[in-house]
Amino acid sequence: MSDDIILDVKDIGLHFGGVKAVDGLSFSIKKNQIHALIGPNGSGKTTTLNLITGVYQPQWGEANFDGKNISRMPRADIAKIGITRTFQNLRIYNTLTVLEHVLVGDYINSNTGFFSSVFKLPAGRLDEKRAVSKSMELLEKVGLADKAHSLATSLSYGQRRLLEIGRALAVKPKLLFLDEPAAGMSSNEIEQLIELLRLLKKEGMTIMIIEHRMKLVMNVADWIVVLNYGKKIAEGTAEEIQNHEEVIEAYLGKSHQKISVA
Ligand SMILES: Nc1ncnc2c1ncn2[C@@H]1O[C@H](COP(=O)(O)OP(=O)(O)OP(=O)(O)O)[C@@H](O)[C@H]1O
Ligand SMILES: [Mg+2]
Structure with missing residues (x-):
């Protein structure tokens, strides 16, 4: 190759x-x-x-x-x-915001174990902050930063497609x-x-x-x-x-x- x-x-x-x-x-x-x-x-x-x-x-x-x-x-x-x-x-997903959709995509990229995330141990909290700011950067890139806290269901069909790309990018x-x-x-x-x-x-x-x-x-x-x-x-x-x-x-x-x- x-x-x-x-x-x-x-x-x-x-x-x-x-x-x-x-x-x-x-x-x-x-x-x-x-x-x-x-x-x-x-x-x-x-x-x-x-x-x-x-x-x-x-x-x-x-x-x-x-x-x-x-x-x-x-x-x-x-x-x-x-x-x-x-x-x-x-x-x-009906119940998730735009930002949360990208955070879910980013989750598997995080080094923190599942339990420390769930129980908000310090390492988890640090990781969460970092994940939010990285996700906001991605939303900026796909043009949806101003919609971060709206439910994803409020987006137009085309915006949902941009969100999907943002989510895919979250895993680098x-x-x-x-x-x-x-x-x-x-x-x-x-x-x-x-x-x-x-x-x-x-x-x-x-x-x-x-x-x-x-x-x-x-x-x-x-x-x-x-x-x-x-x-x-x-x-x-x-x-x-x-x-x-x-x-x-x-x-x-x-x-x-x-x-x-x-
Ligand atoms: N799980 C499946 N079981 C049976 N047939 C399938 C399955 N998935 C796809 N096919 C058939 O295989 C062929 C190719 O389908 P495919 O979805 O890959 O096409 P496509 O090029 O993506 O089409 P479109 O532009 O409509 O999305 C079609 O005839 C489809 O009906
Ligand atoms: Mg197809």
């Missing part, structure tokens, strides 16, 4: 009965780049992410992260070595996957997301977004991988992908989604 590659996926596959959700897929992710995984509905994007993050185990093939084969690793261990994701279906991932971060976002929120992704890249983060909103993909992705029926049909730069015949056909022919960057 060459030095600039952080994740190398080789010929992975998972079939659900007759459905070839992921069917012999290979691609790699380079450090400090923004990648996009695109394709029509049902083409296997989320399943690919589930295979990499240990939600499912591949029936064949393997994925190597930072030189380690992670294809049979338990999900919690994959998270611990630095792969974090957001979910296509948002995970927002080496590789961040975002599953449709712009779904339900307004134009303004997409602009905000584009700025955030650019900032994260500047800070050294490696990211792969799964996304239908081409305005976002074409604006931020250094490299795009295109799936159709669980297979890679193309990969390249935004310009190469926009003009790729098979990609245009997959979008227009099967899901009526034009490759429009508007």
Whole structure:
């Protein structure tokens, strides 16, 4: 694995009965780049992410992260070595504030044992202060600091997606996957997301977004991988992908989604 590659996926596959959700897929992710995984509905994007993050185990093939084969690793261990994701279906809790959502994400990053946190032993209290200030910094970054003490349920759909990213960042991932971060976002929120992704890249983060909103993909992705029926049909730069015949056909022919960057 060459030095600039952080994740190398080789010929992975998972079939659900007759459905070839992921069917012999290979691609790699380079450090400090923004990648996009695109394709029509049902083409296997989320399943690919589930295979990499240990939600499912591949029936064949393997994925190597930072030189380690992670294809049979338990999900919690994959998270611990630095792969974090957001979910296509948002995970927002009714009773938690915006800040608390990020604190929960940060909790597994804390060195303090569970009991000292619960019983508020001095080490726990110190850690709690630090966690709150780190979480506030993250909320600042995703543009939600002024909402810190509101219930997360008071946020717009797009703001909830930004909160999910804030929560994912709390565990300081080496590789961040975002599953449709712009779904339900307004134009303004997409602009905000584009700025955030650019900032994260500047800070050294490696990211792969799964996304239908081409305005976002074409604006931020250094490299795009295109799936159709669980297979890679193309990969390249935004310009190469926009003009790729098979990609245009997959979008227009099967899901009526034009490759429009508007
Ligand atoms: N747990 C499952 N059991 C059975 N079939 C599944 C399961 N998960 C996914 N599939 C099927 O696998 C295929 C790929 O699904 P996947 O969710 O990965 O697509 P996707 O590219 O993320 O689509 P979308 O853009 O709609 O999110 C689909 O045909 C889907 O119905
Ligand atoms: Mg999906």
